[in-house]
Amino acid sequence: MSAITVTSLDERIRRSIGADGGASTTQEYFVNMGPQHPSTHGVLRLVLKLDGENVREVIPVLGYIHRGVEKMGEHLSYRQFVHLTDRLDYLSALANNWAVAKAVEKAANIETNERIETIRTIVAELQRIASHQLWWGVFGMDLGAFTPFLYGFRDREKISDILEETIGARLTMNYIQPGGVMFDIHPDFQRKVKEFLTYFRPKLEEYETLLTQNVIVQERMRGVGVLTAEKAVSMGATGPVLRASGVAHDLRRSEPYGVYAKAAFDVPVGRNGDCWDRYWVRIEEIRQSMRIIEQLIDNIPEGKHLVVKPAVRTKVPEGIHYSQVETARGIFGVMLVSDGKDVPYRIHVRTPNFNNLWTVTETAPGWRVADLVTIISSLDIVVPDIDR
Amino acid sequence: MEANELISTVQSLEPAATLRDKVDRPAMSVPKESVPALMRRLRDEPALSFDMLCAHTAIDWHNENRIELVYQLYSTKHRHYLAVFVSLLRDMPVVTSVSDVWRIAEWQEREVYDMFGVLYRSHPDLRRILLDDDWKGFPLRKDYKDEFMLEAPK
Amino acid sequence: MSSWEVKTIAQRAAEAMPESVLAGAGYVLLAVGFAAAFMALMGMALIYAERKVAAHFQCRLGPMRVGPHGIFQTVADTIKLLFKEDIVPSQSDKLLHLFAPYLSMMATLLALLVLPMSPVVQIADMNIGVLYVTAVTGFGVLGVLLAGWSSNNKWSLLGAMRAGAQIISYEVSATMALLVVVMFSGSMQLSKIVESQAEGWWIWRAPVIGLVSFVIFLIASLAEISRTPFDLPEGESELTAGFHTEYSGLRFAMFFLAEFINMFIVAGMAATLFLGGWMPFHIGGFDTFNSVMDLLPPGAWFSLKSGLVVFLIMWFRWTFPRLRVDQLMKLEWKILLPIGFVNLFAAAASVVFGWYFFPIR
């Protein structure tokens, strides 16, 4: 049995220097991108091996926002843990809540009703739109166009308003809980959502005019950062990143939860897996989400919004329970290991961004620094979701 | 593939594999010696073709003095799941890496090392991933203590 | 048609000098003071304008709190930057680090000297005006390169190298476009060029050729002054702040100011060469129409035209994303330059055969 050595970042970099045995004639150098860098979307750090402007190697360094959520989960009740999932991928807070709620409901045999599931589906889809709007804006900013950012946020505020009215928070929602949703929907909810849909449809066309159809944008996205389907699967990528590579894997379709089975929608799939496909898939997903909401918004059945009293500390039977949902970024999974108490023995969250991020080590080498920014942005990463 | 059919197929590949109960999806316990070979076969067998490692993590069974690794596999072709459990001794948790079977395992295994101290044989780049390189201890172990941590008041 | 008497401040100084040294010196001081004050005020005004224009493009208000509609916003910014700590990184090349912003600023100031803003507001009128402007604006890249090099920061260096490659490449195209106008007007002297447009601006008087060279000049100059879509040297999302990453306080303000004044110079040059400078909108032969146009003073015409071009440049900035380095080079060497050459030959032919409106026989 050979000895197992644990290395450090310094050694990793040192190894990378000698990787080609000094064969290259030009001088290669290392730069740190992050932890504070405008286009790493938070505190991600990438150690880049550059040759002039060309990226030779990307070494992501994580953990600058590692908050130890899983450890904390071992001391909190299931109901309490829900609010921590808000803070992982804060742009899909509702979907994250839903994953925990689903796991607990399945384990503790809590039956929800149609109303609860419909409300959950609608708010989760609304937030998916909001998340993609934000991504679109930031993507524009990373390419150097500042205006999309403000346009994206202008429309995102409309969704924030709708959600705030019902939920009471703009970002960290903590709304979907085991056994229902925190509050019933606001009386204006349906009207406002419909207003938003009619408002947003022409705005989406505006997005296309401003960014999608721009020659420079197309030039910078097409063919850049190609991720083949095989690699995407092997690297565990999910969500739009996987679908852009041509694998039509969408949990909403393959194992429908909520009331997705009732709604008709398409799963947009890309062809080449380049930045352009990832861009297109997300824009198309906004359209599909609007379709889903349109079908559901008038058909919210009557019923209670909560079947379990919120104060109850739910006991989960012994065993291992999984659940996963499709967030705006991919599959968010929760594994509850219960020993029969009202706090989990161990809780593991499988976050989509952790896997998606690593595809950058495969796609970025060979491209330029500017392309690296495009590629990272097209992955739509949220750093606390990577680090947990 | 149906759950029991899946399990019998896996058992035909690895006779030592046993059913892991109290899991709400098809789950097998396998001995640690069979890890890389069995995993490769799980991926390559056309009837199974588990081409995606959804998540890889560990559970620290502190009282039983063992650490249990969990490999959650998914097949994008057949759309079925399988959870593979591997028990390791808590004092010397060593297992062979599967990073050459699924690329993502390289980083997921680094995370398990970081949090549980599980050592992976023939891992290309085993080092801490979320914490600092000079961090002492493995935080997700049940007996992890740290002068920084605060107990919640009862 | 009324004729304009061009009298630059330099000429006045030269005239006054033999009689009274004091008066001559007074004019020189006036020129220096004017240039410096103009630069500071124009810079502040442009920064304010940019922020307001950007805000209104983006459905928001922009600075509102400092003075009515925030008009004193840039004053506050300037004062703040003046009194901000000036950091010189310990590992940097200190002399060059201190020197670089001045170099950038100087290039800008020198170019400002020859810009004809009205028949009387022009500091110097050289017979090689166009050549001079090309020369001194190219000089600005030295400041950028030194800043990037001396900061001892890899991002700065990357930015500086990008700037070097970009500015030197695009200078070729810009000069090609300028040559077209020089050929048409038969002079390099900026006041002569303006006067040559008394019967019409070159952008329409030389059909197609004028417009093409105007567009080429605008694109190439945008690249030269590193404005979006060519803001690679300081591309925020890529290189943090590019070549001026390590600069703070006053020295950073100098780069900032130089950038905005450069924008004004490009606008001014574009106005002077293609849009008639301070010359009112004239159509040869239509004397009544022309005299109506003359009611607006030449200074106002110049402000309007350069303001329009400045607005156009800002519009670009808040609409377009950034190009990539290789795409930038491709655009210059494979697209702009060939078009520029063809345009130049077409211009030569059209000058020889008089294929333009109101040719001087």
Next chain:
Amino acid sequence: MGLITEKLPGIIEPVPGGSVLLSSMDAVINWARSNSLWPLTFGTSCCAIEVMMASGAARHDLARFGAEVTRPSPRQADLLVIAGTIVRKMAPRLKLLYEQMAEPRYVIATGSCAISGGPFIYNNYSTVRGADEIIPVDVYVPGCPPRPEGFFYGILQLQRLIREGESIRRPGERRKPVLAALPAGITLDQIQAELRELLESKAQVKLGASATAGRG
């Protein structure tokens, strides 16, 4: 009142650190500083969306306060907005960022994580309990995350603090004194000596050694 201090324009105020500010000049400078707070583009987690992004966006528009010029380089920024959790791995980097900023620099801690660790206090091995354990903070904005309006209130409070010259900064910290030209024949030491006399006669306390040592 001594002779020297009467000759100087404006009112002389001693500030912590022992340097001298001329307050007529000071008012203008503080006005400028308070109205031109350029934030550093820095956000670690959830709060960044609300505080750095949504507040700069069209609905709320941080630009109204002249603070939309987000600088990616800490050298050019005046305001460090700690938007989000700071963990132990990030703490040294945060300190470095703060040190890289040029004086005068201000810090706003937004959200419960940056104030106290927020929800991540107990049973947590990684999260720092409040950014003020690492760097001095001027204004705290509570919320999880705070609304953009809340952040604006924080900015307004910071502006007020700057205008009143009440920067919550410990004596001895790096700070550049702002000095107008002194009348001929008067040195800074003389002014300081006189001021100290003045203060001591008023407050009946001995000023510590830090008052003289901190002169820039």
